[in-house]
Amino acid sequence: MLASLHGVRKAYQRGGETIEVLRGVSVGIEAGDFLALMGPSGSGKTTLLNLLGGLDRPTDGTIEIAGERLERMSQAQLGAWRARHVGFVFQMYNLLPMLTAARNVELPLLLTKFGRAERRKRVEIALDAVGLGDRANHLPRQLSGGQEQRVGIARAIISDPTLLLCDEPTGDLDRKAGDEILDCCSTSIGTRARPS
Numbered sequence: 001m002l003a004s005l006h007g008v009r010k011a012y013q014r015g016g017e018t019i020e021v022l023r024g025v026s027v028g029i030e031a032g033d034f035l036a037l038m039g040p041s042g043s044g045k046t047t048l049l050n051l052l053g054g055l056d057r058p059t060d061g062t063i064e065i066a067g068e069r070l071e072r073m074s075q076a077q078l079g080a081w082r083a084r085h086v087g088f089v090f091q092m093y094n095l096l097p098m099l100t101a102a103r104n105v106e107l108p109l110l111l112t113k114f115g116r117a118e119r120r121k122r123v124e125i126a127l128d129a130v131g132l133g134d135r136a137n138h139l140p141r142q143l144s145g146g147q148e149q150r151v152g153i154a155r156a157i158i159s160d161p162t163l164l165l166c167d168e169p170t171g172d173l174d175r176k177a178g179d180e181i182l183d184c185c186s187t188s189i190g191t192r193a194r195p196s
Contacts (some may be wrong), residue, residue: 001028001029001030002031002033002066002162002163003066003163004027004028004029004063004064004065005025005026005051005052005061005064006061006062007024007026008025008026008048008058008060008061008062008063009022009025009058010022010044010051010056010058021044021047022044022048022058024061025061026061037049046091049167051063051070052065052163053082053086054070054073054081054082055088057070058071066162068081083108083111083159084162085162085163086161086162086164086165087108087155087156087157087159087161087164087165088156088165088167089152089156090152090167093149093151093152095151095152096140097140097141099139099140100137100138100139101127101132101135101137101138101143101147101154102120102124102127102136102137104140104155105127105151105154106119106120107155108155108158112159122158123136123154123158124136126155126157126158127151127154130153132147132150132151135151153169
């Protein structure tokens with residue numbers, strides 16, 4: 001079992017009101033699984049992804065990934081864990097507007113011990129994998145929405161993460177491009193788990 005959630009509950013406080021988003025979620029994820037979360041807007045899909053990726057903490061319950069209990073980690077430990085294990089494809093891309101596509105993709109590698117030459121090589125491979133090798137030096141404002149999404153996907157897969165967490169990864173792509181990106185994500189990570 002690569003990932004295990006047991007009795008996970010997540011609630012938020014809004015003023016004097018408690019909003020319970022997740023109630024007692026328990027699930028196991030095997031290495032190599034490709035999962036899709038489906039449900040209406042506001043049903044807790046993004047919250048669950050954020051919990052799996054260590055961006056948020058559960059109100060109750062346990063989250064264990066690759067033998068490590070996330071809810072027991074400090075913020076610093078979670079940051080280091082995320083750098084080693086998680087690739088995120090965010091719904092709103094989260095690209096830095098002043099950086100080129102290549103520099104946006106390179107960002108996760110700045111937390112590794114790779115030298116500059118190795119980082120550049122990996123960036124080139126990741127951008128080629130999503131069909132944007134020719135757009136490496138373009139800023140986000142010079143890219144279409146679909147191209148920005150591809151940059152986000154390249155950034156997520158560049159470090160060969162244990163988990164690839166995608167929040168509507170093909171929302172701005174046509175069906176053919178979306179299928180190509182999903183295929184790229186599923187083959188570029190080898191046999192690792194890719195909850196989405």
